[in-house]
Amino acid sequence: MAHDDRRLQVLRAIVQDFVSTNDPVGSKALAARYDLGVSPATIRNDMAVLEEEGYITQPHTSAGRVPTDKGYRFFVDRLSAVKPLSVAERRAIEKFLDGAVDLHDVLGRTVRLLAQLTRQVAVVQYPTLSRSAVRHLELVPLTAHRMLLVLITDTGRVEQRAVETPVDTDTETVAELRALLNTAFTGAKLAEASGKVGDLVEHAPPHLRGLVAAVSATLLELLVEPTEDRLVIGGTGNLARGNALDFPGSVRPLLEALEEQVVVLRLMAEVGPSTVLVSIGEENEHEALTGASFVSVGYGSGDQALGGLGVVGPTRMDYAGNMAAVRAVARYVGQLLAES
Amino acid sequence: MAHDDRRLQVLRAIVQDFVSTNDPVGSKALAARYDLGVSPATIRNDMAVLEEEGYITQPHTSAGRVPTDKGYRFFVDRLSAVKPLSVAERRAIEKFLDGAVDLHDVLGRTVRLLAQLTRQVAVVQYPTLSRSAVRHLELVPLTAHRMLLVLITDTGRVEQRAVETPVDTDTETVAELRALLNTAFTGAKLAEASGKVGDLVEHAPPHLRGLVAAVSATLLELLVEPTEDRLVIGGTGNLARGNALDFPGSVRPLLEALEEQVVVLRLMAEVGPSTVLVSIGEENEHEALTGASFVSVGYGSGDQALGGLGVVGPTRMDYAGNMAAVRAVARYVGQLLAES
DNA sequence: GCTGGCACTCGGTCCGTGTGAGTGCCAGCG
DNA sequence: CGCTGGCACTCACACGGACCGAGTGCCAGC
Numbered sequence: 001m002a003h004d005d006r007r008l009q010v011l012r013a014i015v016q017d018f019v020s021t022n023d024p025v026g027s028k029a030l031a032a033r034y035d036l037g038v039s040p041a042t043i044r045n046d047m048a049v050l051e052e053e054g055y056i057t058q059p060h061t062s063a064g065r066v067p068t069d070k071g072y073r074f075f076v077d078r079l080s081a082v083k084p085l086s087v088a089e090r091r092a093i094e095k096f097l098d099g100a101v102d103l104h105d106v107l108g109r110t111v112r113l114l115a116q117l118t119r120q121v122a123v124v125q126y127p128t129l130s131r132s133a134v135r136h137l138e139l140v141p142l143t144a145h146r147m148l149l150v151l152i153t154d155t156g157r158v159e160q161r162a163v164e165t166p167v168d169t170d171t172e173t174v175a176e177l178r179a180l181l182n183t184a185f186t187g188a189k190l191a192e193a194s195g196k197v198g199d200l201v202e203h204a205p206p207h208l209r210g211l212v213a214a215v216s217a218t219l220l221e222l223l224v225e226p227t228e229d230r231l232v233i234g235g236t237g238n239l240a241r242g243n244a245l246d247f248p249g250s251v252r253p254l255l256e257a258l259e260e261q262v263v264v265l266r267l268m269a270e271v272g273p274s275t276v277l278v279s280i281g282e283e284n285e286h287e288a289l290t291g292a293s294f295v296s297v298g299y300g301s302g303d304q305a306l307g308g309l310g311v312v313g314p315t316r317m318d319y320a321g322n323m324a325a326v327r328a329v330a331r332y333v334g335q336l337l338a339e340s
Numbered sequence: 341m342a343h344d345d346r347r348l349q350v351l352r353a354i355v356q357d358f359v360s361t362n363d364p365v366g367s368k369a370l371a372a373r374y375d376l377g378v379s380p381a382t383i384r385n386d387m388a389v390l391e392e393e394g395y396i397t398q399p400h401t402s403a404g405r406v407p408t409d410k411g412y413r414f415f416v417d418r419l420s421a422v423k424p425l426s427v428a429e430r431r432a433i434e435k436f437l438d439g440a441v442d443l444h445d446v447l448g449r450t451v452r453l454l455a456q457l458t459r460q461v462a463v464v465q466y467p468t469l470s471r472s473a474v475r476h477l478e479l480v481p482l483t484a485h486r487m488l489l490v491l492i493t494d495t496g497r498v499e500q501r502a503v504e505t506p507v508d509t510d511t512e513t514v515a516e517l518r519a520l521l522n523t524a525f526t527g528a529k530l531a532e533a534s535g536k537v538g539d540l541v542e543h544a545p546p547h548l549r550g551l552v553a554a555v556s557a558t559l560l561e562l563l564v565e566p567t568e569d570r571l572v573i574g575g576t577g578n579l580a581r582g583n584a585l586d587f588p589g590s591v592r593p594l595l596e597a598l599e600e601q602v603v604v605l606r607l608m609a610e611v612g613p614s615t616v617l618v619s620i621g622e623e624n625e626h627e628a629l630t631g632a633s634f635v636s637v638g639y640g641s642g643d644q645a646l647g648g649l650g651v652v653g654p655t656r657m658d659y660a661g662n663m664a665a666v667r668a669v670a671r672y673v674g675q676l677l678a679e680s
Numbered sequence: 681g682c683t684g685g686c687a688c689t690c691g692g693t694c695c696g697t698g699t700g701a702g703t704g705c706c707a708g709c710g
Numbered sequence: 711c712g713c714t715g716g717c718a719c720t721c722a723c724a725c726g727g728a729c730c731g732a733g734t735g736c737c738a739g740c
Contacts, residue, residue: 003681026733039683044734062690062733101561102500136480140492150498152480152488158498160442221441234599236576240592252580259574343712366702379714384703402702402721 009036010046011055012079015067019316022246024064069281072293072315076278080320085328089117093332100336103127103156107232110309110333115235117325120313121258123296125268126230127155127306127337129223130191137181139215144168149218153190155306155337163218166210177211180204190223231261238313246291246314253288258312263289268308273298273334276323281315291315295322299330301338309333347386349376351395352419354387355407359656362583364404409621412633412655416618420660425668429457433672440676443467443496447572450649450673455575457665460653461598463636465608466570467495467646467677469563470531477521479555484508489558493530495646495677503558506550517551520544530563571601578653586631586654593628598652603629608648613638613670616663621655631655635662639670641678649673 013034017025027040027047036043047065050056055071058064067075085093096113100106107124114122132153140148145168151159169177184200185193197216204212236258239251247254257263263286271277279294293315298305309330311322353374357365367380367387376383387405390396395411398404407415425433436453440446447464454462472493480488485508491499509517524540525533537556544552576598579591587594597603603626611617619634633655638645649670651662 024733028733040733041683041685042681045682048735058734060689060691062688062731064733102502135482135488136478138476138478138480138490140476140478142475148475148492150478150490150492152490152500156500158490158500160492160496160498162442237592237595237599240590240595250580252577255577255580259577364702368702380702381714381716382712385713388704398703400720400722402700402719404702 006036006038007046007049008079009034010043011050011067011071012075014047014050014056014065015071015075015079018066019318022316024059024066026064029064067316069283069315072280072319073283076280076319076323080323083320083324085324089325090328093117093329097332097336103158103337106156106333106336108234110329111232111234114309114311114325114329115238117329118311118313118318118322119235119238119241120311120317120322121233121235121238122309122311123234123258123264123268124232124309124333125265125307126232127153127157127300129153129157129159131189131300131304131306132157133187133189134185134193137178137185137219139174139178139181141169141171141174147174149215149222151219151222159222161218161222163215165214169211173208173211177208177215180208180212181215194220194223231264233258235311246316254292254312257286257288264294264312267294268296268298268310271296271298271305271308271310273300273303273305273330276327277310278319278323293317293319295319295326297326297330299334299337301334306334306337346376346378347389348419349374350383350386351390351407351411352415354390354396354405355411355415355419358406359658362586362656364399364406366404369404407656409623409655412620412659413623416620416659416663420663423660423664425664429665430668433457433669437672437676443498443677446496446673446676448574450669451572451574454649454651454665454669455578457669458651458653458658458662459575459578459581460651460657460662461573461575461578462649462651463574463598463604463608464572464649464673465605465647466572467493467497467640469493469497469499471529471640471644471646472497473527473529474525474533477518477525477559479514479518479521481509481511481514487514489555489562491559491562499562501558501562503555505554509551513548513551517548517555520548520552521555534560534563571604573598575651586656594632594652597626597628604634604652607634608636608638608650611636611638611645611648611650613640613643613645613674616667617650618659618663633657633659635659635666637666637670639674639677641674646674646677 010030013030013036014025017030017033027043030036030043031040047056051065054068055074056065057068059066093113097106097109100109107126111122111124132155134151135154136152138150140150142148145165147163147165149161149163184196188196197220201209201213201216236255239254267279276295276297281293282290284290284292284294292312294310294312296308296310298308300306310326350370353370353376354365357370357373367383370376370383371380387396391405394408395414396405397408399406433453437446437449440449447466451462451464472495474491475494476492478490480490482488485505487503487505487509489501489503524536528536537560541549541553541556576595579594607619616635616637621633622630624630624632624634632652634650634652636648636650638648640646650666
């Protein structure tokens with residue numbers, strides 16, 4: 001019915017207006033700024049219904065309406081068209097990311113780029129180890145009973161750990177060990193690698209078995225642990241930008257939650273490439289994020305994400321724009337990593 | 341004279357009181373809380389003098405006094421005793437830093453530790469490459485004309501860069517090249533390494549010369565560039581903690597300056613180990629930091645610093661405590677890196 | 681089912697007042 | 711000569727009432 005239809009247009013207008021002005025929006029202002037073809041009084045009726053249904057609310061009696069989390073959710077799911085990026089923006093992305101020299105640099109540029117495009121806090125996850133493949137394993141002898149295990153993945157990540165060896169080793173043994181490891185693991189997805197470890201130890205020549213076991217143990221640690229703790233964050237200054245109203249209490253818990261990383265990583269765990277995930281206000285499990293929204297997407301060349309990236313901002317954010325920016329950046333990053 | 345002496349005690353009391361209460365401090369409160377042995381009226385006279393000399397100021401006519409940057413400077417230089425850390429704190433430091441698995445982890449823990457101890461924003465610089473020594477150089481063939489150069493330093497840093505080779509290479513050539521590089525560079529300070537590059541190219545066997553040149557060029561890049569862009573920041577949530585008065589405008593420019601990294605790195609460039617550097621308010625060159633103070637010190641085993649670490653906070657901070665914390669943490673980090 | 685009119689609500693702002701912390705100055709005291 | 715108590719003065723800030731205007735809900739009429 002034209003009836004319901006207009007009501008949704010009213011909701012869309014409210015969201016758009018509130019996002020751009022940060023003022024609760026009243027019926028009169030709506031009628032003036034958006035061409036809804038009806039009078040303020042009619043809009044008021046629609047607003048009353050929308051409020052009853054929980055899509056909007058009034059901060060206080062004589063103020064305009066503000067979208068609720070539910071309102072934003074509806075807007076994101078049903079009312080917002082994907083906003084294609086301008087040519088200039090696409091070019092900016094390319095230009096910004098080109099010339100990155102290594103993974104660290106790529107992610108650093110990415111996070112700055114995202115923060116700049118969206119004017120929000122940007123987060124970028126390092127490529128998960130479990131979905132990367134081993135490019136090379138290197139052993140560097142430090143002392144007779146100590147060596148450094150270096151893992152280089154096809155996504156450009158480099159991880160390292162010291163290994164205490166049970167027996168003294170000479171360079172020759174190390175070379176042998178290195179060859180053994182690389183034959184076994186090079187090219188293997190890290191997720192599969194964990195499975196191979198047992199095999200390897202079993203089939204290792206007797207004089208190396210102890211060493212292989214020690215190194216494998218460390219390698220396993222490498223595969224499991226650090227997936228947790230790698231996140232690049234940027235644009236935190238944007239939190240202090242908008243109206244103080246954006247974040248009810250203060251930005252402090254939010255900053256702390258971001259530094260925790262775990263919180264964000266858990267959110268990112270759910271994203272795949274191609275589908276942009278939007279988590280709005282109260283939908284976020286972590287308390288510190290209940291006043292914020294999170295827009296994220298996975299990046300990676302294949303169908304499985306290597307990692308996630310996204311932005312965090314007030315629920316009052318430009319969802320369409322941020323979703324577009326996040327998706328576009330993820331696509332470029334995916335390409336970039338596939339190339340290298 | 342007892343005269344001047346008391347005036348300095350008054351200044352010290354003002355700083356201490358203001359730091360802990362965040363209220364401009366009046367003559368009466370001073371007389372009550374600190375045992376200065378004189379009446380408020382006398383203190384008022386001293387305060388008038390201190391104000392004339394520029395050590396304190398009144399926010400407005402009928403308010404108490406607040407230290408100026410000059411006042412803090414005097415306090416730091418002449419009035420504050422180094423506050424030794426409690427045994428519990430020392431133990432906490434040890435406990436917190438032990439169990440770090442690699443450099444990234446060490447620095448991550450350090451920054452969290454510092455932020456927690458001081459309740460300020462903490463910054464930790466990665467060990468400068470130029471003062472580290474080469475532990476190992478690794479070449480990983482990617483394609484026939486592309487390889488990855490990995491530099492591992494004695495401080496645990498790992499840097500990598502892709503190298504486009506002018507000619508196709510096979511594994512044997514790569515092995516030869518690797519051996520050549522490691523004989524030339526292993527153990528060398530990176531600062532010296534730059535000098536050796538020319539020599540190496542000249543004396544390289546003819547069939548490798550092109551390769552050596554290409555790799556060396558990349559190596560040089562590695563030595564120069566990334567010293568700029570490595571900084572770990574933590575505890576930014578602490579900025580939003582204290583009174584809003586602490587940072588006049590907002591915390592935004594400060595957050596942005598911190599993300600810039602360059603600003604902080606320039607400050608850190610000046611620090612050596614053993615001497616704690618304190619930069620107060622207007623003393624900071626960068627505009628965004630003029631409302632903040634910066635306490636930093638170098639860390640490293642020898643007499644030259646491998647890098648710097650420190651905290652950033654409002655000029656109204658506990659200088660003695662922060663200086664002690666920063667120094668203690670730097671000492672532990674230095675030890676930790678020397679061991680590994 | 682839309683519209684214009686109308687009474688009502690209530691947060692924000694402005695303004696005048698009171699209050700209290702803090703000051704500077706001064707005369708007197710040890 | 712320096713310290714002290716007293717005193718008049720200043721001024722930010724909190725409090726409270728009045729006013730204003732945006733916005734609402736409701737209702738009768740088209």
